[in-house]
Amino acid sequence: MAAQPDSSTSRKLIAIYPGSFDPITNGHLDLIGRASRLVDQLVVSVLSNERKQPLFCVQERLEMVREVITPFPNVKVDSFEGLLVDFASKHNATLIVRGIRAISDYEYEWQMALMNRRLRPDIETMFLMAGEAYSYISSHIVKEVFRLGGGVSDLVPPQIEQHLKNRIHGARS
Ligand code: PNS
Numbered sequence: 001m002a003a004q005p006d007s008s009t010s011r012k013l014i015a016i017y018p019g020s021f022d023p024i025t026n027g028h029l030d031l032i033g034r035a036s037r038l039v040d041q042l043v044v045s046v047l048s049n050e051r052k053q054p055l056f057c058v059q060e061r062l063e064m065v066r067e068v069i070t071p072f073p074n075v076k077v078d079s080f081e082g083l084l085v086d087f088a089s090k091h092n093a094t095l096i097v098r099g100i101r102a103i104s105d106y107e108y109e110w111q112m113a114l115m116n117r118r119l120r121p122d123i124e125t126m127f128l129m130a131g132e133a134y135s136y137i138s139s140h141i142v143k144e145v146f147r148l149g150g151g152v153s154d155l156v157p158p159q160i161e162q163h164l165k166n167r168i169h170g171a172r173s
Contacts, residue, residue: 013038015095015126016088018045018080021061022054023160025142027134029068031099034128036072043091044069044077045084055143055167068157085120094123101130101138143168 017035021028021044036042044065048058056064058079065077080087088096096116098109113125129135137155146152146164153161 012040012092013095014041014043014091014093015039015097016043016045016084016091016093017097018047018084018087020049020052020054020139021046021065022052022056022139023061023142023156023163024065024068025134025137025139025156025160026154027099027101027130027137029157030131030134031097031128032069032072032075034131035097035126036075039095039097040074042072042075042097043093044075045087046077046079048079048081056163060163064160064163067159083119085116085123088123089120096123096125098125098127099130100127101135 015035015038017032019028032042032044046058046061046065050057054061062077062079069075069077078087078091084096088094096113098113100106100109109125109127113127116123116125134155142152142155143164145155146161147168152164156164
């Protein structure tokens with residue numbers, strides 16, 4: 001009798017990497033690179049949270065992520081609203097990836113992970129340590145420094161720095 005394919009090994013491991021990405025930083029990209037090596041497919045999942053008054057609208061954030069994930073063939077990007085676990089199911093994802101920087105991230109991440117597990121016990125959350133070079137940066141701090149005239153060229157990809165220039169300094173001129 002012909003050997004049957006083993007469904008446990010042939011199933012693709014699909015993970016989502018959710019966040020606001022307003023805008024995507026080198027810290028996010030470092031995490032995307034490392035997570036993409038652990039799974040078959042990674043879906044960067046941009047929260048459509050206009051209530052938070054983002055600097056970039058969701059379409060712009062999607063486009064910016066698309067511009068910088070080209071080195072990673074198994075990474076794609078999509079936006080979502082509503083429950084993260086519902087979005088994960090839509091993509092057949094069984095894993096949520098989140099980055100942890102300092103210990104101060106832990107409490108919020110712990111709450112989210114346990115709530116997501118309560119909602120969908122079959123979806124696991126995996127935490128990766130942020131790259132040490134990026135462990136203090138966030139989209140928020142990048143925007144603040146840029147607005148106040150500080151350099152951010154080592155904190156975001158060049159395309160994103162250009163988008164920041166257009167949005168922040170373009171708006172001033
Ligand atoms: O990068 P951020 O802004 O810290 O990401 C937060 C995000 C998008 C992961 C979180 O706000 C989220 O999952 N929102 C979707 C709403 C949801 O599912 N809430 C229940 C779990 S707490």
